[in-house]
Structure formats: C-alpha cells, structure tokens
Amino acid sequence: MIPASILIISSDSETQSLLQQAIAKKCTCPTSAAAGKSAALNCFDPQTHELIFIDSRTVDPKLLTTLADIQSPLKNHTVVLLSHGRKISLGMEDEIPGIYEILHWPASGQHLASCIDRALERCMLIREKKQLQLDCRCHKIFAKIAGQSKNMQKILDSISTLAHGNETVFITGESGTGKELAARTLHRLSSRSGSPFIRVHCPSLPEESLIDEIFFRASDTALQTTDSHTFLNRARGGTLFLDEIGDISSRIQDKLLEYLKETPEPSYRSANIRLLIATNRDLGKKTESHAFSKELFEILSTRHIHLPPLRRRPEDIPPLAHFLLEKQAYKLKRYGRYISPELMKRLMAHPWEGNIRELENTIIHGLLFSSSQEIGPDDVLLSGPKPLGPCSAALHQDNYRDAKEEALKGFNHIYIGRLLKRSNGNISLAARACGLERQALQQIMKRYDISPVPYRPKTGCDGGYPE
Numbered sequence: 001m002i003p004a005s006i007l008i009i010s011s012d013s014e015t016q017s018l019l020q021q022a023i024a025k026k027c028t029c030p031t032s033a034a035a036g037k038s039a040a041l042n043c044f045d046p047q048t049h050e051l052i053f054i055d056s057r058t059v060d061p062k063l064l065t066t067l068a069d070i071q072s073p074l075k076n077h078t079v080v081l082l083s084h085g086r087k088i089s090l091g092m093e094d095e096i097p098g099i100y101e102i103l104h105w106p107a108s109g110q111h112l113a114s115c116i117d118r119a120l121e122r123c124m125l126i127r128e129k130k131q132l133q134l135d136c137r138c139h140k141i142f143a144k145i146a147g148q149s150k151n152m153q154k155i156l157d158s159i160s161t162l163a164h165g166n167e168t169v170f171i172t173g174e175s176g177t178g179k180e181l182a183a184r185t186l187h188r189l190s191s192r193s194g195s196p197f198i199r200v201h202c203p204s205l206p207e208e209s210l211i212d213e214i215f216f217r218a219s220d221t222a223l224q225t226t227d228s229h230t231f232l233n234r235a236r237g238g239t240l241f242l243d244e245i246g247d248i249s250s251r252i253q254d255k256l257l258e259y260l261k262e263t264p265e266p267s268y269r270s271a272n273i274r275l276l277i278a279t280n281r282d283l284g285k286k287t288e289s290h291a292f293s294k295e296l297f298e299i300l301s302t303r304h305i306h307l308p309p310l311r312r313r314p315e316d317i318p319p320l321a322h323f324l325l326e327k328q329a330y331k332l333k334r335y336g337r338y339i340s341p342e343l344m345k346r347l348m349a350h351p352w353e354g355n356i357r358e359l360e361n362t363i364i365h366g367l368l369f370s371s372s373q374e375i376g377p378d379d380v381l382l383s384g385p386k387p388l389g390p391c392s393a394a395l396h397q398d399n400y401r402d403a404k405e406e407a408l409k410g411f412n413h414i415y416i417g418r419l420l421k422r423s424n425g426n427i428s429l430a431a432r433a434c435g436l437e438r439q440a441l442q443q444i445m446k447r448y449d450i451s452p453v454p455y456r457p458k459t460g461c462d463g464g465y466p467e
C-alpha cells in the first residue's frame with residue numbers, strides 16, 4: 001500500500017529533486033512540490049496528501065500549525081521536517097503538531113532511504129487504522145438495519161457512497177419503507193455525525209413558518225439572531241431532513257429549486273447544513289399533472305435512493321421479521337420468543353400495505369399477545385381487524401373528542417380482539433372472561449365494528465362454541 005500522494009514544501013530545487021528521486025525508488029505515488037508558504041497552503045489537500053516533507057529553510061515549522069488548522073491536528077498525516085543545519089530542539093518539536101520525524105538535511109542516501117521507508121510504513125498503518133475504524137463504524141451503524149438481500153445491500157451501498165459529500169440526497173419510497181432510517185443512517189455515516197440531525201415534517205408546518213424557519217426570505221442576518229429554535233439554527237453544522245415534501249406549495253418548490261441551483265441563498269451556506277429530502281409520493285406522476293416542478297424533480301433525482309415496497313422484496317421479510325423480533329423483544333423484555341414456521345409463511349404472503357412499520361407493529365402484537373414462547377398466526381392480526389396501536393392514530397387528531405374516540409377504538413380492537421382470539425370468536429365466553437354481560441360486549445363490538453368471524457376456526461366444528 002502506498003500513500004495517495006506526497007507533498008514536498010521546499011524552495012530549493014535541488015532538495016526537491018533529491019527527494020523526488022529517492023521517493024521514486026520506493027513508490028510510484030504522485031509527488032508534488034510547493035516552493036513557498038502560500039503555494040503550500042494552496043496545494044495542500046488534507047484528503048490526498050498523506051506524507052509531507054517540509055524544508056525548515058523555506059517555511060517556518062509553524063506552517064504546520066496553519067496546516068493543522070485545515071485538518072486539526074495533523075495526526076493522520078506523516079510529516080517529515082528537514083532541519084537543514086538549523087537546530088531544532090525537542091522543545092520546539094513538541095510545539096509542532098503532527099511532526100513524525102526530523103531529518104537533518106542534507107541527509108546521506110541511506111538515511112534518506114530509511115526515513116522514506118519509515119514514513120511510508122506509517123502512512124500505510126494510518127490508512128489501515130482509518131479503514132478499520134470506518135469498517136467498525138459502518139458495522140455498528142448498519143447493525144440497526146436488517147438487510148441481507150441484494151436489494152438491501154444495494155441500498156446500503158448507495159447510503160455509504162452518498163454519505164461522503166455535502167450534496168442534497170433525495171429519498172423516496174412508500175410510507176413505512178425506512179426513509180427516515182435511511183436518512184439517519186446517511187447522517188451517522190457522514191462527517192457531520194457529531195452534529196445534529198433535525199427532521200422537519202413539512203405537512204405539519206404552515207407555509208409561512210416553513211419559509212421563515214427554513215428558507216429565510218431576507219438574508220442570513222436572520223440566522224445571526226439568537227433564535228436558536230429555528231430549524232436552521234438547530235441543524236447548524238449538521239443535517240436537515242425535510243420529510244414528506246410531496247405536497248409542498250409551488251412557492252416552497254421555487255425556494256427549494258433556488259437553493260439547489262445554488263442561486264444566492266446564504267442561510268444554508270453560513271449555517272453549513274446538508275439537506276436530505278424525502279417523500280412517499282410518486283413525484284414523477286405529479287410532474288405530469290404539473291402539481292410538482294419538473295425541474296426540481298429532475299435536480300432532486302440526480303442523487304436518489306429509492307426504498308422499494310416490502311411486497312416487492314419478499315426475500316427481505318424473514319430477516320426483517322427476525323431482526324424486528326429481536327429488537328422489540330429486548331424493548332418489551334419478552335426474551336426467547338420465536339416466530340413459528342406457519343406464521344413466517346403467512347408473513348411472506350401478506351401484502352404489507354404499511355411496509356416495514358406494519359411488519360414491526362405485527363411483531364409487537366405477537367410479542368404482547370402470544371401465550372407461549374412461540375408466536376403463531378393466532379397471535380397476530382394479519383387479516384380481519386387491523387392491529388391498531390391504542391393511541392397512535394389518536395395522537396394525530398386535533399379535536400379532543402375525536403382523539404379520545406380514536407384511542408378507544410384502538411383499545412377496543414386490541415382488547416376485545418384478544419378476548420375473541422382466546423375464545424375462538426365465541427362472544428359469550430369472551431364476555432365471561434372480561435366480566436361483562438354478553439349484550440354489553442356485543443354493543444361495544446357493534447359500536448367499534450368488531451366482528452367475531454375472523455377469530456372463529458375456519459374448519460367449523462373443532463373448537464367452535466355454541467353462542
């Protein structure tokens with residue numbers, strides 16, 4: 001392994017060529033030379049220059065401090081200082097960040113060769129360490145995502161590739177396919193991972209607030225204000241995730257287009273924010289009916305991650321189901337449960353309109369209601385009434401009465417559904433089990449449209465109770 005490239009900072013052409021010749025005997029990597037401080041600062045690229053030779057006659061070793069400002073500290077670079085008769089004390093060496101070796105110049109051919117060997121080896125070790133750290137980080141981050149299938153691997157590859165950059169990334173897919181998870185993963189893999197990730201749910205903000213908070217109309221002076229609550233200020237240095245942009249007004253589409261085309265929109269630049277944008281709408285179709293800007297759609301599509309619906313990738317269902325079971329079993333403290341082969345078959349055949357979120361809810365239901373370690377088809381509600389979280393839908397209602405009614409509906413579907421499952425759809429037995437009169441339970445079932453039929457055994461006589 002050889003360093004990506006070497007930089008020699010020396011105004012002395014003889015020193016430059018001696019070093020270049022000695023380096024050429026050891027490796028074939030590109031070597032560039034800078035004759036002075038400003039040339040050095042101009043051509044120094046922290047990403048590619050792994051090995052730097054600095055002639056102390058040409059530039060004050062303090063240049064290193066300046067270079068360190070570019071990528072501070074220079075601990076991932078190997079710096080060799082040519083002392084050239086100038087006495088450089090250990091104390092001074094201590095003050096220079098990132099220095100690896102001081103080579104008294106001119107050096108004998110043997111000294112120079114072994115110094116280059118050591119420096120190249122250090123470059124290689126640093127690169128290996130960086131690669132291992134990256135692998136380790138990716139492994140940890142991807143551990144939160146299930147996906148052994150080719151489909152998922154392709155998606156994970158796109159996420160890793162696009163993570164390294166500052167460009168806007170467009171994430172599409174039906175509801176529950178994992179767009180937010182993809183956006184968060186991209187952020188965590190990027191160099192911005194130490195800074196905030198802020199999600200803006202566009203439909204829940206009025207147009208004016210969206211423009212005020214995100215697309216400052218006047219200038220970035222607004223950004224200098226102490227209003228630390230605006231999305232832009234909260235996302236400073238990090239990632240702003242604009243979720244569900246499918247229905248944004250044409251005025252906001254224009255603002256977004258303006259930003260993406262890099263016309264003056266100083267807010268983003270001074271706040272140093274990366275934009276990730278998601279939608280569950282088919283924007284291609286919306287452009288045909290002129291409901292969405294074609295130009296904006298085309299620009300967004302240049303860096304695009306699409307998450308296919310779960311029904312189009314049934315091979316992902318078993319690994320996802322096992323992954324989600326492990327995740328939720330840990331959360332709910334229901335250890336050791338497993339999915340029966342029969343249930344797995346049913347999961348594979350289900351259309352999953354709600355995608356991975358629906359699969360996750362099904363697994364949660366199974367974990368909560370299975371009476372043994374094995375979660376079977378009877379412990380989940382795949383057909384018949386939908387497994388409603390008692391409060392999830394209610395939380396989206398503004399009106400208190402509507403919200404309460406929604407919560408009661410969810411509660412009754414789950415609670416009575418569980419009773420009916422135990423009684424094989426027999427209402428009298430279910431009523432007895434919960435301490436209600438049969439008629440009272442029947443009234444509740446009628447009110448919330450709960451049918452006992454899906455809970456009754458399909459074969460008829462075995463296990464059916466007379467009403």
Ligand SMILES: Nc1ncnc2c1ncn2[C@@H]1O[C@H](COP(=O)(O)OP(=O)(O)OP(=O)(O)O)[C@@H](O)[C@H]1O
Pocket residue numbers: 144145146147173174175176177178179180181182280320323356357360
């Ligand atoms: N590949 C995956 N591995 C594990 N969990 C996943 C995966 N994809 C999605 N999930 C889980 O599924 C749920 C839904 O995912 P997410 O919220 O990211 O979907 P979404 O596409 O953003 O949905 P919406 O459009 O409704 O906002 C989350 O709990 C998420 O952690």
